[in-house]
Amino acid sequence: MTLVQNHQQLLSGNKILIILGEIGKFYQSLLLFINQLVFMKKLSVLSFFLLSFFLLSAQSSKEFMKRYNRAKDLYDAQQYPQAFQAFKELSEPHKNNVFETHARFYTALSAYQQENYPIAEVLFKQFVQKYPDWKQKDEAVYFLTEIAFLEKNYGEAFSYLKQIENEDTKADALNMKKYFVQQIDSIAILKKYEQELKDKDIAETLAKRLDKRYNTIENKLLLEYLIQDYGLNRENYPYGTFRKNEKKHEYNIAILLPFMNNIEKGYRKSARFYELYEGIKLATDSLLHRGIIINLYAYDTQKDTSRVHEILNHKEMQEMDLFIGPVYPKTSAIMKQFATINQINYVNPLQNDGNLIYETDYVYLSKSSCEVKGKNFAEFANYSFPKRDVVVFYGGKEKDSVLASSYIAHLDSVDKRVVCFKEITKRNVKDIRNILNNVDDKNLSHIFVSSSEKLVGATLMSAIEGNNIMAPVIAPSKWLEIEVLEYEQFRRHQFHFDYDDYHYLLDTNVAKFRNAFQERMSLKPGIYSKKTDAYYGYETMFFFGQMLYKHGHLFNEAIKNEEDYKGLIKMHYHRTNANNISPLLRFNEYYELEWVNFPHYQEGSTYEKDRD
Numbered sequence: 001m002t003l004v005q006n007h008q009q010l011l012s013g014n015k016i017l018i019i020l021g022e023i024g025k026f027y028q029s030l031l032l033f034i035n036q037l038v039f040m041k042k043l044s045v046l047s048f049f050l051l052s053f054f055l056l057s058a059q060s061s062k063e064f065m066k067r068y069n070r071a072k073d074l075y076d077a078q079q080y081p082q083a084f085q086a087f088k089e090l091s092e093p094h095k096n097n098v099f100e101t102h103a104r105f106y107t108a109l110s111a112y113q114q115e116n117y118p119i120a121e122v123l124f125k126q127f128v129q130k131y132p133d134w135k136q137k138d139e140a141v142y143f144l145t146e147i148a149f150l151e152k153n154y155g156e157a158f159s160y161l162k163q164i165e166n167e168d169t170k171a172d173a174l175n176m177k178k179y180f181v182q183q184i185d186s187i188a189i190l191k192k193y194e195q196e197l198k199d200k201d202i203a204e205t206l207a208k209r210l211d212k213r214y215n216t217i218e219n220k221l222l223l224e225y226l227i228q229d230y231g232l233n234r235e236n237y238p239y240g241t242f243r244k245n246e247k248k249h250e251y252n253i254a255i256l257l258p259f260m261n262n263i264e265k266g267y268r269k270s271a272r273f274y275e276l277y278e279g280i281k282l283a284t285d286s287l288l289h290r291g292i293i294i295n296l297y298a299y300d301t302q303k304d305t306s307r308v309h310e311i312l313n314h315k316e317m318q319e320m321d322l323f324i325g326p327v328y329p330k331t332s333a334i335m336k337q338f339a340t341i342n343q344i345n346y347v348n349p350l351q352n353d354g355n356l357i358y359e360t361d362y363v364y365l366s367k368s369s370c371e372v373k374g375k376n377f378a379e380f381a382n383y384s385f386p387k388r389d390v391v392v393f394y395g396g397k398e399k400d401s402v403l404a405s406s407y408i409a410h411l412d413s414v415d416k417r418v419v420c421f422k423e424i425t426k427r428n429v430k431d432i433r434n435i436l437n438n439v440d441d442k443n444l445s446h447i448f449v450s451s452s453e454k455l456v457g458a459t460l461m462s463a464i465e466g467n468n469i470m471a472p473v474i475a476p477s478k479w480l481e482i483e484v485l486e487y488e489q490f491r492r493h494q495f496h497f498d499y500d501d502y503h504y505l506l507d508t509n510v511a512k513f514r515n516a517f518q519e520r521m522s523l524k525p526g527i528y529s530k531k532t533d534a535y536y537g538y539e540t541m542f543f544f545g546q547m548l549y550k551h552g553h554l555f556n557e558a559i560k561n562e563e564d565y566k567g568l569i570k571m572h573y574h575r576t577n578a579n580n581i582s583p584l585l586r587f588n589e590y591y592e593l594e595w596v597n598f599p600h601y602q603e604g605s606t607y608e609k610d611r612d
Contacts, residue, residue, distance in 0.1 A: 061096045061098065064090070064094070064096060064097050064098065064099055065099070067086070067089075067090050067099075068090060068099040068102070068103065070086060071083055071086035071087045071090055071103070071106065072106075074086055075087075075106060075109075075110060075113075078113075080110045080113045080114045081110075081114065083106070083110045084107060084110035084111055084114070087103045087104075087106040087107040087110060088103075088107045090103035091103040091104040091107055101131060101134060104123070104126075104127050104130070104131075105127060105136070105139075105140065107123055108120050108123035108124045108127055108140070108143070109143070111123060112124075112143055112147070117147045117150060117151060120143070120147060121144065121147045121148075124140045124141075124143050124144045124147070125144065127140050128140050128141060128144070138163075138164045138165060138166040138169040138170075139169060141160050141163050141164050142164060142169055142172065142173050142176075144156075144160050145157050145160040145161055145164070145173055145176065145177075146176055148160060149176070149177070149180035150180075154184070154189065154193060157177070157180070158177075158193065158197060161173055161174075161177060177201060178201045181199075181201045181202055181205050182201075182205050184205060185209070187206065187209050187210065187219075190202055190205055190206035190209060191206060191222070194206050194226075200230050203226050203229070203230045203232070204230070204232065206222075206226060207223055207226045207227065207232055207236075207237055207240070208237075210222060210223040210226075210237075210240045211223065211236075211237040211238070211239050211240035211241075216359060216360065216361050217361045217556065217557070219240065220240060220241065220242050223237060223240045223241060224241065224242065227241070239341045239342075239343075242343075243343040243554060245551075245552040245553065245554035245555075246552050246553055246554075247551075247552040248321070248548075248552070248553070249293065250293035250294070250295060251292075251293070251294055251295065251321040251322065251545070251548045251549075251553065252295045252297065252316075252319060252320050252321050252322075253294055253295065253296055253297070253320065253321060253322045253323070253324060253541075253545075254297045254298075254299060254317065254320045254322075254323050254324070255277060255280060255296055255297065255298045255299065255324050255325055256299045256301050256308065256311060256323060256324070256325040256326045256331075256335065257273040257276065257277060257298070257299075257300070257301060257325045257326065257327065258270065258273055258300065258301050258302055258303040258326070258327070258328070259273055259274065259277075259298075259300040259302075260300065260302060260303070272533045273327075273533075274521075275517075275521070275525055275533045275534040275537065276349065276350075276533045276534065276536065276537035277298065277537060278517065278520060278521055278534060278537065279517070279525075279533070279534035279535060279536065279537025279538035279539075279540075279541070280296070280324065280537040280538065280540070280541040281296065281520075282513070282516060282517065282520065282537075282538050283537070283538045283539070283540075283541035283542040283545065284296060284541060284545070286542055287541075287542060287545045287546070287549075290549075292545055292546070292548075292549045294541075294545055294548075297316070297320070299311045301325070301326045301331055303328055303331070304331075305330050305331055305334060308326055308331045308334050308335065309334060312334070312335075312338050317338075317342075318342060318344075320344055321344070321345075321548060321553035322344070322345050322346070322347065322544060322548060322553065323335060323339060323344060323345070323346040323347070324346075324347050324349060324540060324541065324544075325348070325349070326348075327348055327349065327350045327351060329351070329353065332348055332351060332353075332356055333356075336356055336360060336362075336363050339360070339362045339363060340360040340361075340362045340363070343362060343554065344362065344553070345362050345363075345364065345544075345553070345554070345555070345556070346362060346363050346364070347363075347364045347365075347366060347540055347544055348363065348364070348365055348366065349366040349367075349536045349537060349540040350366070350367070350533070350536065351365060351367065352365060352367045352368060352369050352370060352373075352399070352500070352578070353365075353369065353370075353399070354369035354370055354371045354372075354402065354578065357369065357576065357577040357578055360577075361556050361577065362556070363577060364544070364573065364577045364578075365577065365578040365579060366536050366539070366540045366569065366571070366579055367500050367536075367578070367579055368500065368578055368579050368580070368581065368582040369576070369578035370399050370402040370403040370406060370450075371402065371403075371406045371576075371578070372406075372575075372576055372578045372579070372580060372582060373403055373406070373498065373582045374402075374403050374404070374405070374406025374407040374409070374410060375406060375407075375410045376580070376581075376582040376584075376597065377407055377448070377474055377498070377582065377584060377597075378406075378407050378408075378409075378410035378411045379410065380584060380596075380597045381411065381416070381445070381446060381448070381474070382411065382412040382415065382416065384472075384596075385445045385446040385471075385472055386445065387442075387443055387444060387445040387471070388415060388416060388417050388443055388445055389416075389417055389419045389439070389440065389443045389444050389445055390408075390411065390416050390417065390418045390419065390444075390445050390446060390447075390448065391418075391419060391420045391435065391436070391439060391444070391446075391447045391448070392404050392407065392408055392418055392420065392421045392422070392447075392448045392449075393420075393422055393423075393424045393432065393447070393448070393449045393450075393451060393456070393460070394421075394422075394423055394424070394449070394450045394451060395423070395424065395425065395450065395451030395452065395453055395456065396423060396425045396451075397451075399450075400450045400451050401423070401450075403450040404421070404448070404450045407448055407450070408421060416445060419439070420435055420439075422435065424451060424453075424456055425453070426453065426455055429453075429455055429456055429459045430459070432456070432459050432460055432463050433459070433462070433463040433466070436463045436464065436467050436469060437463075437467060439467075439469070441467070441468070441469050441470070441471065444469065444471040445471060446471050446472040446473065446474065447460070447464075447469075447471060447472075447473045447474070448473075448474045449473065449474065449475045449476070450476070450498075451476065452476045452478040452479075454478070454479065454481070454482045457475065457476075457478075457479035457482050457485065458482055458484055458485065460473070460475075461485055461489055461493070464493055465489070465493075469493075470493065470494070471494075472493075472494035472495075472496060473493060473494065473495045473496065474495075474496045474497075474498065474584070475495055475496070475497060475498070476497070476498050477497040477498060477499040477500070477501075477502075477585070479495075479497070480497065487587055487591050488591075490586075490587055491586075491587035491588075491589075491591060494586065495586060495587075496584050496585065496586045496596065497584065497585045497586065497593070498582070498583075498584065499583045499584070499585045499593070500582070500583065501532035501535075501536075502583040502585060502593070502595065509568070510568060513534075513535070513538065513568060517534055532569070535568045535569055536569055538567075538568060539565075539567045539568050539569040539571065540569075542567060543565050543567065543571050547559055547562070559573045560573060560574055561574075562574075564581070570583075582597070583595055583597070584596055584597040
């Protein structure tokens with residue numbers, strides 16, 4: 001039986017009608033006695049009026065009883081708006097109104113039944129303040145607690161819970177609390193009240209949320225604390241707890257790439273992924289010469305999400321120690337969730353989307369994310385470019401705005417001032433000239449551009465030369481392919497290029513790698529794809545293969561303490577799961593591209609030195 005039903009039974013009239021019945025009998029006897037006295041002429045006129053007053057009082061009490069019964073009938077018939085009005089009128093103070101307290105309670109209860117919680121809350125609060133010693137006061141506090149939970153005012157709800165003293169009511173309230181706590185989805189809210197209240201119901205719900213969400217190391221540590229501190233059953237949280245790290249004699253790595261074997265569109269369509277994969281296989285040969293055994297399992301994702309789901313449903317996926325690929329956004333999102341839930345590291349060798357590494361510790365990017373690039377480039381600009389004013393242009397793609405926003409967020413606000421932050425596309429590219437016409441060149445520190453659009457590059461160069469602006473420029477390496485621009489212009493105007501795919505071509509180990517690749521594939525890397533796909537395949541496999549060998553399949557903490565990795569592609573993961581190294585290059589006096597924000601760009605790679 002619910003608390004409302006209990007209270008309704010209590011107020012159903014049983015006790016009250018007995019009391020009122022006795023009162024009625026008393027007044028009936030009194031009326032008979034008065035009539036007798038008057039008939040016997042033994043009363044004075046004053047006495048007659050006093051007794052008449054008692055008679056009127058008796059009639060008034062009986063009227064209040066009738067009104068209460070009518071209001072109660074409306075409530076029992078679930079006619080809550082009419083009941084609300086009837087009880088509200090009956091709750092007015094009167095010396096003969098013995099129903100005032102109950103009428104006030106039922107007025108609030110009628111509002112509650114109509115789900116008019118703001119009014120019900122006000123009336124229950126007034127009731128508790130007016131009748132602090134009423135023996136059913138805890139019931140009013142119970143309803144205040146429920147209303148606070150319904151309106152997600154959790155602080156108030158937990159505060160009301162502490163005020164309930166009646167054991168039965170408290171038991172009902174605790175069951176209600178458990179129900180509402182289980183509906184809270186926010187980890188932040190659950191963490192807040194677990195810390196404040198040390199409540200097991202909150203702890204259990206928080207543990208469930210931590211078990212189902214993408215699991216960061218921080219969340220896993222918190223879940224571990226909850227299990228130990230509250231004696232929770234570890235078996236109920238199979239995904240959120242730490243998986244035991246293992247060092248093995250050999251490691252299994254799944255390669256998920258869109259080879260598109262079932263589509264007859266020639267080699268060009270899937271060439272970059274074959275070259276990426278051949279780079280991976282060359283790296284496993286180099287690792288084997290170091291005594292590191294890697295077993296590769298290749299799967300064709302066909303660039304299809306349902307196909308990726310199908311692959312991940314295979315039993316052997318749970319036995320993998322690392323995933324390389326898939327690489328496209330939709331399939332990468334699926335892989336991210338699988339890797340996080342199953343605590344198996346996943347490396348994306350081609351993307352720079354920071355969302356992939358958000359809220360997970362099990363995804364790595366071989367390239368810098370836009371957020372990391374922005375930070376690195378801003379740090380370089382802060383100490384490399386004097387003067388104060390900065391102009392920032394960005395393109396219409398999401399990654400363009402993310403990079404630009406990250407860049408200005410990390411500029412030193414004391415020394416640098418962004419005087420222009422504007423989106424530039426083909427439609428408004430002419431705005432570049434107007435903006436630079438109004439820039440004070442004497443105070444211009446540099447220009448930052450995150451847009452691969454070649455028209456933007458050509459227009460910017462024209463505006464710079466037309467205004468004789470000599471401030472440095474940071475721009476995408478894609479602009480090096482603009483046919484109408486000469487390297488001399490880039491050198492003279494101090495262009496610094498965001499060059500993700502840079503590798504030092506004069507490095508003898510790069511030459512050895514190219515020769516080994518050509519021997520294996522009968523063509524040089526990059527003939528039918530991006531020039532560096534094979535390099536990224538090689539270095540991704542070689543670097544993370546070493547991490548497996550040195551630290552086990554869960555190398556997530558150890559990788560943060562690794563020294564800079566100076567291979568064909570440089571890698572570093574101290575601060576984030578995206579590659580922390582973001583090459584920034586410019587032309588020297590010999591028209592050679594120099595790596596200006598990383599001092600070891602000419603140090604040799606690992607390729608072939610480990611094979612010789």
